Amino acid sequence: MNERQAKCPFCRQFMTGWRSRYPAKACDQCDRPLFLMPSIFKRDHLAILSALDIAKVLMLPIVTGATISFGLGGLTPSEFAAVVASALLMWGLIDVWDGTAGLKTGIDRVKKQVQKGGKARKTSVAKTIFGFSSVLLGALGLLLII
Incomplete structure (x- = not known):
């Protein structure tokens, strides 16, 4: 290359x-x-x-496997809740990282479209806010399970 x-x-x-x-x-x-x-x-x-894309994709089989295992009776409700809360925490951290990088540089991507300038900053603010909410929800979920 x-x-x-x-x-x-x-x-x-x-x-x-x-x-x-x-x-x-x-x-x-x-x-x-x-x-x-x-x-x-x-x-x-x-x-x-x-x-960031690799991390999001790697989380999908984990959540899918946990859902199937829970449906088949292999996981207890608290174990399933722990997996879902951990996934929310991880996806939230990824969104916060992505959003703050977009705020810093003014470049963001939604699906396959690259945005720049003010539109990218607005999208990055939304990603950061939703990421923080996901982190908060995942952390609370883990704290309530333990």
Whole structure:
């Protein structure tokens, strides 16, 4: 991969060279955390992935598995509530991080559309507020279960 032509998967802006021996760094433009990983589709090719998107996707099978397990009687209601509260806490932290990065840089993404300026800041404020509410709800849920 030619690093001079690498694009951030979040804001789709060209990035400067990786310049780090670690497989993680923040985008220079949108300040989102990124991972450099071997591509599963092309040999000798590296892919840049958004850490926030990876974290959200990894939480889905956990919540789905807990829901199925609860439905089949494998989890007690308090264990299921703990998984749901933990997921709310994690998704809330991701939204707070995403929202504050959007407030800082003025770049945000909703679905596949990149927003800039005032519209991005409004969306980032909403993400931050809803993220904080999710963190609060998840933390309260965990405190009430314990």
